[in-house]
Amino acid sequence: MRPVAVIGPTGTGKSALALDLAEQLGGEIVNADAMQLYRGMDIGTAKLPVAQRRGIPHHQLDVIDVTVNASVARYQESAAADIEAIMNRGAAPVIVGGSMLYIQSLLDQWSFPATDPEVRARWEARLAEVGVAALHAELTRVDPQAGASILDSDGRRIVRALEVVELTGQPFAASAPRIGTPRWDTAIIGLDWDTAVLDERLQQRTEAMFDDGLVAEVTGLIAEGLRTGVTASRALGYAQVLADLDAGGDGSSAREPTFVGTRRYVRRQRSWFRRDHRVHWLDGSAADLAKAAVAILDK
Incomplete structure (x- = not known):
């Protein structure tokens, strides 16, 4: 069964389309949202509650604790195993999410550069010493392309880029995957909306998350070690709530910083995904998206 990946910016309705496709194709869903890997991070990641999953098996949800650093390499290995097991059962894998690196690592079989704990620790210490903005400036000086592509607030990726540059002597981009035929001949469906409409959807999504108890969720996760989780504590919504509590x-x-941060992230997602010529784009406002997506699969 040929896999299908439903990708695109946050808030475009990917989960709903993935459910419809899984029902029509007799499929199972494989998550490709890095923050939905975390147990307990439900409201702020818009994780679909079990009762709303229509009895469809979901994979790569709730697989790590908030104290664990999410790893693209670990995800690539485990998600690939899930996909191949689904196909062996005669079902269709439906990959869904908006985490750019996770999706590309999976579909383009990214070969990851080696890591060195001592080098990584040194750059992490440097991050703690000078702060994320200053370290981003250091990265930009040694690798302008990496500096331009990595957010100046993403300390973890800045550290990783500096580690790779030091270990390989090459720009960080040299280790990026090459876009070719997607693994398993996966059909890639992109979902997007008009920018003004999507901004309104993001505003409503943010308000709903806070109304549904995001602050209480964050407070509960603090007791589970959220503050010590380098990746989890920086997730959109969670980082902003932690900052407000600390102040x-x-x-x-x-609320407002979460919306602004999400809107900024969406612009970055859109820029990344639009570079991939393999994506078949659908307008999220169109009627019967599942029918349009299945028509693409049948080509």
Whole structure:
């Protein structure tokens, strides 16, 4: 069974389309959202509740604790194993998510550069010493392309890029995957909306998350070690609530920063995905998206 990947920016309705496709194709869903890997991070990641999954098996959800650093390499290995097991059962894998590196690592079989704990620790210490903005400036000086492509707030990726540059003597981009025929001949469906409409959807999504108890979720996860989780604590919504709590607030002032951060992330997702010529784009406002997606699969 040929896999299908439903990708695109946050808030475009990927989960709903993936469910419809899985029902029509007799498929199972494989998550490709890095933050939905975490147990307990439900509201802020818009993780679909079990009761709304229509009895369809879901994979790569709730597989790590918030204290664990999410790893693209680990995800690539485990998600690939899930996909091949699904195909061996005669079902169709439906990959869904918006985490750019996770999707590309899976579909383009990214070969990851080696890592060195001592080099990594040194750059992490440098991050703690000078802060994320200053370290981003250092990266930009040694690798302008990496500096331009990595957000100046993404300390983990900045550290990784500096580690790779030091170990390989080459720009970070030299280790990036090459876009070719997608693994398993996966059909890639992209979902997007008009920018103004999507911004409104993101605003409503943010308000709903806070109304549904995002602050309480973050507070509960603090007891589970959220603050020590380098990846989890920086997730959109969670990072903003933590910052507001640390400033003496009750978390409610994190609404606007969460929306602004999400909108900024969406622009980055759109730029990344639009570079991939293999994506078949659908307008999220169109009627019967599943029918249009199946028509693409039949070509």
